[in-house]
Amino acid sequence: MNLDRDAIKAAVRAKVIELAKNLGMDASDIGDDDLIPATGYVDSAAILELVVWYEDAYQMPLKQEEINIDNLGSINSMTEFVIKRKGG
Amino acid sequence: MAVALHAPRVNNNDDIVQVIAFRVGVGDFVKQGDIVLDVETDKAIVEVAAENDGYVLKLMCEVDDKVAVGSILLWQGETADEPVPETPVAAAVAAGGNVRPTAKARALLKELGLDAGAVPASSERLSLADVEAYIAAHGIQRRDHTPAVTVSAQESLPDVPGQLVDLNAEERGMLITVSWHRDHAAATYLEVEYDPKDWEAHAAAYAAENKLMLSPLLPLLAYRYVQLVKASPRLNATVVNGKRFQYQPVNLGFTVQAGETLYLTVVRDADTLDTKPFIENLGEVQRHALQRKLSREETSGATIAFSSMARWNVSRHIPILPPYCSLMIAHAAPKGSGRAVLGASYDHRVLSGFDVARLLMELAKPPV
Numbered sequence: 001m002n003l004d005r006d007a008i009k010a011a012v013r014a015k016v017i018e019l020a021k022n023l024g025m026d027a028s029d030i031g032d033d034d035l036i037p038a039t040g041y042v043d044s045a046a047i048l049e050l051v052v053w054y055e056d057a058y059q060m061p062l063k064q065e066e067i068n069i070d071n072l073g074s075i076n077s078m079t080e081f082v083i084k085r086k087g088g
Numbered sequence: 089m090a091v092a093l094h095a096p097r098v099n100n101n102d103d104i105v106q107v108i109a110f111r112v113g114v115g116d117f118v119k120q121g122d123i124v125l126d127v128e129t130d131k132a133i134v135e136v137a138a139e140n141d142g143y144v145l146k147l148m149c150e151v152d153d154k155v156a157v158g159s160i161l162l163w164q165g166e167t168a169d170e171p172v173p174e175t176p177v178a179a180a181v182a183a184g185g186n187v188r189p190t191a192k193a194r195a196l197l198k199e200l201g202l203d204a205g206a207v208p209a210s211s212e213r214l215s216l217a218d219v220e221a222y223i224a225a226h227g228i229q230r231r232d233h234t235p236a237v238t239v240s241a242q243e244s245l246p247d248v249p250g251q252l253v254d255l256n257a258e259e260r261g262m263l264i265t266v267s268w269h270r271d272h273a274a275a276t277y278l279e280v281e282y283d284p285k286d287w288e289a290h291a292a293a294y295a296a297e298n299k300l301m302l303s304p305l306l307p308l309l310a311y312r313y314v315q316l317v318k319a320s321p322r323l324n325a326t327v328v329n330g331k332r333f334q335y336q337p338v339n340l341g342f343t344v345q346a347g348e349t350l351y352l353t354v355v356r357d358a359d360t361l362d363t364k365p366f367i368e369n370l371g372e373v374q375r376h377a378l379q380r381k382l383s384r385e386e387t388s389g390a391t392i393a394f395s396s397m398a399r400w401n402v403s404r405h406i407p408i409l410p411p412y413c414s415l416m417i418a419h420a421a422p423k424g425s426g427r428a429v430l431g432a433s434y435d436h437r438v439l440s441g442f443d444v445a446r447l448l449m450e451l452a453k454p455p456v
Contacts, residue, residue, distance in 0.1 A: 037301055044302040045345070045399055048371075051301070052378040056099075059134050063121055064368040069299040 001058060003086055008058075008079040015053055016075070019046040032076045035069065058082045090170050091140050092160040094221075095127065097381055102129040103208050103222070106154045107161070115168055116144045125161065136161065143168040156208040158221035189214040196220070200257065223384070258349050268411040277406045278441055279431030282452035284421055287428075290454035298364070306419065307367040309451065310394045311358075313417055314338050314366070316450055317392055318359040323447060324391050326412045327437045333412075341390025341410060342370060344377040351377045352410055354390045395419070398428075407433045414438040417451070 002008070009032060020027035020041040027041035037047060051072065055062055060082065066072075071081045095105050105127040112124045123135040124144070142164035149155050163172045187209045189197060196219045197204055204214055207222045245252075255263060269275050291305035298304075317323045317338050324335045338359035341352045353373040358366060376382045390410055396419035397405045403425075407416040414435035421428040430448045 037295075037303070043399055044306070047302050048374055049378060052375055055375075056379075059132060061096075061137055064371050067301050067371065069301060072301055073299075 003058075003083065005079055005083065008082055009075055011057065012054070012075045012078050015050055015057075016042065019049055022046070030075070033074050035073050036075070037069075037073070054078060054082075058086070060085055090145055090163045090165045090172050091142065093124065093136070093139060093162050093164065095155050095157050095159050095161050096134065096136055097157045097379070098127065098129045098132055098134050103157050104154050105129055105134075105157060107149050107151055108133065109151060110147065112144050112162075114144050114146060117168075118142065118144060118164070138164065140164055142166055143170075145170055146172045156210055156218060156221055159210055159218075187212060187214050189219075190216060192216040193219045196223075201254070201260070220384075258351075262350075265410050266408050269408045272411075273409045273414070274436040275409055275433055276436045276441070277431060277433050278444060278448075279404065279418070279429050280445065280448045280452060281427050281429055283426070284428035287452075287454050302371065304367055306394075306396050306398075307370050308363070308454070309396075309419065310340060310342060310370065311363055311366045312455060313392070313394055313447075313451055314340055314358045315455075316447055317415075320443075320447070323415055323439065323443065325438050326391075326414050326435065328412075332438065335391040337391065339389045339391045340370075341393030341413065341416070342373070343393070343395040343407075344374050346377045346380065351382060351387065352390060352393060353377050353382060354386055354388060356385060356389060393417070396421075404429060404431065406431065409433050409435060415444070415447075417448075 002011075013030065013032075016030060016036060017027045023041075023043065023046060025041045027039065030036075030039055030041060036042065036050075037044075042050065051062065051067055054060070054072070070077065072078050098105060106129070107125060108128045109126045110124070111126070112118055112122075118124055118138045119141050120138055122138050124138050125136050127134055127136055143166070145163040145165045145168070147162050148160045155161070165172075187204075189204045190213050193214050193216045194204070196202075196216060197207070200219075200223060202219070202222075207214060207219055209215070209218050210221075287305060287309065291303055291308055294300070294304050294308060321334060324338050326333050326335070337357045340355045340358040342355065344351045344353050353370075353376070355361075355366065355369050355373060358369075361369065373382065373386045376386060390413050393407070393410060393413055393416040395405070395407050395416060398419060398421040401423050402420050403422045404420055405418050407418050409416055414437075416433045418431040418433065419429070420431070430451055432444045432448060434444045
């Protein structure tokens with residue numbers, strides 16, 4: 001597991017792009033601070049897949065109440081949340 | 089009442105985890121989410137968090153023990169001196185998984201079509217608890233409360249070259265569902281169209297207020313459905329042996345597509361939950377489905393059900409009724425059409441078209 005900030009960002013971005021591609025969307029221009037649910041690139045089921053991937057990739061089980069916009073709303077917030085939780 | 093913390097599944101290929109450190113001891117009070125121990129597989133070290141607040145009553149294994157996924161790691165209680173149920177100690181998994189099963193374990197293995205060698209044993213004999221832990225960890229359902237499948241064994245083979253292939257657990261489950269629908273339910277379908285704008289606005293307001301990542305539209309629809317069924321218990325029933333069987337709890341079945349597998353996940357006692365805990369519980373079982381970590385409680389006992397294919401942009405789908413379930417709502421919302429559809433498969437032995445049409449028309453409007 002690589003907890004380097006840039007590596008986390010790249011991994012999250014790649015996963016969002018992959019999930020969007022499965023839905024026939026090109027999310028390659030998504031910004032680091034874009035609100036992922038508001039971009040229209042991924043639907044709720046894909047966001048759920050993103051969350052499950054995130055938990056597994058960073059070995060970080062989430063409580064249901066942690067799955068919110070503040071913690072996971074954008075590529076940047078997902079990145080910072082891992083670093084914070086892992087004590088980085 | 090004492091509650092158990094079970095060994096987690098760290099990845100799909102490892103049925104065993106090794107305990108490498110305890111961070112708590114007997115008598116310690118831990119809060120939900122506190123890390124209580126670390127486990128290791130060939131690929132990773134994982135922190136295991138408490139799922140509940142409570143005192144640690146008993147540790148069921150020791151550091152360096154290898155334990156089966158799903159076995160009990162420790163017990164917690166509301167007080168420090170609660171009794172702990174008698175259960176097998178989790179430790180000392182037999183290598184290779186090729187130990188002799190007990191009679192009850194053998195019967196369950198046979199029922200599920202499982203090979204004893206695939207199931208890790210926690211002692212010298214493969215026990216019923218071992219098999220139950222294994223099927224819970226793999227999301228495999230038991231079929232003990234479902235009717236016999238009336239698939240004829242005398243069907244002639246097609247006159248085209250090919251071979252017979254055994255069904256996996258999920259495929260057998262679908263066969264049982266379809267067979268119950270065909271042979272027991274008087275399955276009928278009706279639908280209503282509605283303007284989705286009010287529901288979308290209601291869901292958007294709820295999402296903004298609660299800062300949700302996932303759209304709450306389907307969970308809110310499902311919750312409204314539960315509330316309407318709670319108010320009309322007649323909708324929450326089935327027929328058994330020529331009599332109406334009125335369910336007490338409303339257990340909501342909710343379909344989740346996980347890769348190639350379609351699960352009917354279940355939120356039990358949904359009628360007792362407020363909106364927020366209902367949405368959280370539904371979110372939890374959906375995550376468990378994607379993680380292939382559904383427990384038996386999360387995959388059985390649905391008394392009503394809900395399915396949406398809005399994601400796939402279909403204009404209509406007619407669900408198959410799961411065994412002993414008389415009502416399954418089908419939601420569709422074709423993109424760009426400005427309309428949405430609420431349909432229902434229902435068992436006409438239990439419900440009339442009027443019952444279902446009235447429900448659908450109510451469900452088409454968000455709560456005031």
